[in-house]
Amino acid sequence: MDKQTILCPCGSNEKYTDCCGRYLHGGEAAPTAETLMRSRYTAYTLGREDYLLATWHRSTRPASLELASEPRSKWLGLEVVRHEQPNQDHAVVEFVARYKVSGRAHRLHEISSFVCEAKRWFYVDGDIA
Numbered sequence: 001m002d003k004q005t006i007l008c009p010c011g012s013n014e015k016y017t018d019c020c021g022r023y024l025h026g027g028e029a030a031p032t033a034e035t036l037m038r039s040r041y042t043a044y045t046l047g048r049e050d051y052l053l054a055t056w057h058r059s060t061r062p063a064s065l066e067l068a069s070e071p072r073s074k075w076l077g078l079e080v081v082r083h084e085q086p087n088q089d090h091a092v093v094e095f096v097a098r099y100k101v102s103g104r105a106h107r108l109h110e111i112s113s114f115v116c117e118a119k120r121w122f123y124v125d126g127d128i129a
C-alpha cells in the first residue's frame with residue numbers, strides 16, 4: 001500500500017503522512033498526549049515496537065514487547081473518549097481500541113497516563129476501564 005495516500009490507521013481521517021506518520025517516520029515529537037496515544041495505536045497496527053518502546057516512560061517501559069512472536073492482532077479501530085491535561089506535564093487519555101486475535105474480536109477500554117519531559121510526551125501506564 002502507498003503510505004503517501006492511505007488514511008491514518010488512528011481514524012483521524014487524515015492522510016498517514018499528515019498524521020501519525022509525522023511522529024512514526026518524521027521524528028517529530030507528538031505535541032499532546034492524545035496525539036502520542038494515537039501514534040502509539042498506529043505503531044501497534046504497523047508492528048513498530050521501536051516506536052512503542054521509545055515513547056514508553058523509562059519508569060514503566062518493558063524490555064521488549066515481542067510483538068513479532070505473539071499471534072498477530074488485527075487492529076480494527078480507535079476511539080478517543082477523553083483527553084484531560086490537568087497541568088503542563090501530566091495528561092490522561094481514555095480510549096477504546098478494537099482488534100481481533102486469531103479471529104476473535106476484543107475491545108480494549110483503557111485510561112492511560114502520560115507525562116511530558118523535556119517537551120516530549122511519554123506513556124506511563126494504563127488502567128482497564
Ligand SMILES: [Zn+2]
Binds near residue numbers: 008019020021038
Ligand atoms: Zn494518525
